[in-house]
Amino acid sequence: MGRAPCCDKANVKKGPWSPEEDAKLKEYIDKHGTGGNWIALPNKIGLKRCGKSCRLRWLNYLRPNIKHGEFSDNEDRIICSLFASIGSRWSIIAGQLPGRTDNDIKNYWNTKLKKKLMMHQHQNSASPLQPTIYPSPPDNSLLHNYSLMASSPCGNTSYFTNTPARANYCSRGFHQPILSPTFTTLISSNSGANDGFLGPVHGDYDQIINRDGKSSNLLIFGGEASCSSSDGSCTTNHQITTHGRSKDQVDHDYMFPSCDQNLCFSNGVDEDDQKFLITTSTDHGYSSSLSAAAAAGNECFGGNPLDYSIEEIKQLISTNKMCSNNLNYFMDEIQTEEDRR
DNA sequence: AAGTCAGGCAACCGCCTCCCT
DNA sequence: TAGGGAGGCGGTTGCCTGACT
Numbered sequence: 001m002g003r004a005p006c007c008d009k010a011n012v013k014k015g016p017w018s019p020e021e022d023a024k025l026k027e028y029i030d031k032h033g034t035g036g037n038w039i040a041l042p043n044k045i046g047l048k049r050c051g052k053s054c055r056l057r058w059l060n061y062l063r064p065n066i067k068h069g070e071f072s073d074n075e076d077r078i079i080c081s082l083f084a085s086i087g088s089r090w091s092i093i094a095g096q097l098p099g100r101t102d103n104d105i106k107n108y109w110n111t112k113l114k115k116k117l118m119m120h121q122h123q124n125s126a127s128p129l130q131p132t133i134y135p136s137p138p139d140n141s142l143l144h145n146y147s148l149m150a151s152s153p154c155g156n157t158s159y160f161t162n163t164p165a166r167a168n169y170c171s172r173g174f175h176q177p178i179l180s181p182t183f184t185t186l187i188s189s190n191s192g193a194n195d196g197f198l199g200p201v202h203g204d205y206d207q208i209i210n211r212d213g214k215s216s217n218l219l220i221f222g223g224e225a226s227c228s229s230s231d232g233s234c235t236t237n238h239q240i241t242t243h244g245r246s247k248d249q250v251d252h253d254y255m256f257p258s259c260d261q262n263l264c265f266s267n268g269v270d271e272d273d274q275k276f277l278i279t280t281s282t283d284h285g286y287s288s289s290l291s292a293a294a295a296a297g298n299e300c301f302g303g304n305p306l307d308y309s310i311e312e313i314k315q316l317i318s319t320n321k322m323c324s325n326n327l328n329y330f331m332d333e334i335q336t337e338e339d340r341r
Numbered sequence: 342a343a344g345t346c347a348g349g350c351a352a353c354c355g356c357c358t359c360c361c362t
Numbered sequence: 363t364a365g366g367g368a369g370g371c372g373g374t375t376g377c378c379t380g381a382c383t
Contacts, residue, residue, distance in 0.1 A: 016351070016377085039368065055369075056352065091371060106372075107350055345383080353375075360368085 007039065007050040017057055021047060025054055026062045034058070060101045067099030071108055079105060079113060 028045045035041060039051035047054065060066075071079070075097055082093045088109075090102035097105065 014353075037368075050353090052354095052369085053352075060351075088372065102371075103351075110373095111349055343383105345381105347379105347381085349377105349379085351375105351377090354373085356371090356373105358368105358370075360366105362364100362366090 007042075007052075009050075011048060012042075012050045012053070013048045014053075017061075021049065022057070022062060025058060029058060029062075056103075060103045065099050066101065068104075071100075071113075075100070076113060076116075079109060080117065083109065 024045050024047055028041070034055075035044070037051075038055040041047075041051055041054055042049045049057075078096055079093055082089075082096060086092060088106070090106045090109075094100050094102040094105050
């Protein structure tokens with residue numbers, strides 16, 4: 001037995017909307033609003049359409065202040081930056097581009113922007129364009145491999161890959177990462193395309209970083225986070241506590257750092273930089289966020305904001321890409337998480 | 342002029358989350 | 363607290379249009 005359909009599929013019209021249908025829908029919503037019930041709306045106005053279809057039509061086409069047409073360079077930058085940080089979270093990306101819809105951005109990315117970037121990157125392979133576009137994790141994805149693809153205008157790009165420097169961190173017994181089977185990008189970057197890192201997360205997002213005594217539990221991904229402030233400064237501000245917050249709240253908090261200060265990374269200096277947080281260190285010049293985090297005992301990897309499955313994590317372990325002194329803890333964490341589920 | 346192909350984009354599908362009862 | 367329904371979202375489809383042969 002499947003899920004009940006949201007409408008009578010046999011009696012609804014599909015396909016492109018006619019001007020008459022548009023007019024009916026627009027007129028009704030202008031006068032009465034949606035009434036909080038899309039499913040009931042088509043009946044009220046005599047449209048043979050699915051409620052979801054009405055909603056989509058309104059959101060993507062009819063509602064006021066929708067912007068159609070060419071994307072600006074600035075919009076390109078924002079999309080790229082956010083995509084590099086949070087992946088294909090189109091609705092969140094759309095939230096940062098007034099007048100653009102998630103569908104628009106998704107289409108634009110899939111048909112144009114992706115190609116544009118790949119071409120540009122190909123042409124500039126010696127000094128890759130920012131941001132680097134990462135592929136989806138292949139079956140044998142290894143952080144190491146991804147790390148090699150990371151780059152940064154002001155970062156030592158290999159600093160946190162499997163270099164001697166990183167190995168040194170590991171050999172000194174730096175702390176265990178807390179890991180959950182699902183790593184999800186939560187922390188966006190500011191306008192610096194490849195800035196950013198992300199917190200490791202328990203599956204239900206009940207904790208990301210608790211600075212008080214647990215800052216070592218931060219696992220950092222991302223391109224070389226950096227001195228992103230436009231005034232050149234990089235100020236440490238690590239206060240992040242996300243206890244009891246839902247994923248959406250956390251997303252929101254990170255996207256809009258003007259809310260609770262305790263949930264924001266921000267250098268607190270330049271207004272522009274307040275938008276998407278991230279600066280964490282005064283270590284000007286390279287990989288500041290990562291180095292600061294590592295120096296604080298975090299397990300750090302260069303890499304990219306992708307989601308890793310438990311299988312992929314296990315693979316990392318099995319291929320010794322993680323420090324050996326973390327393995328047992330690592331496995332315990334995974335087991336605990338599985339048990340919890 | 343007709344046929345073919347590829348790109349762009351609106352719309353659909355189905356899954357997931359949230360909220361209400 | 364559990365279940366059901368509506369909304370939200372990302373992936374995908376398929377139609378339309380314009381370029382090319």
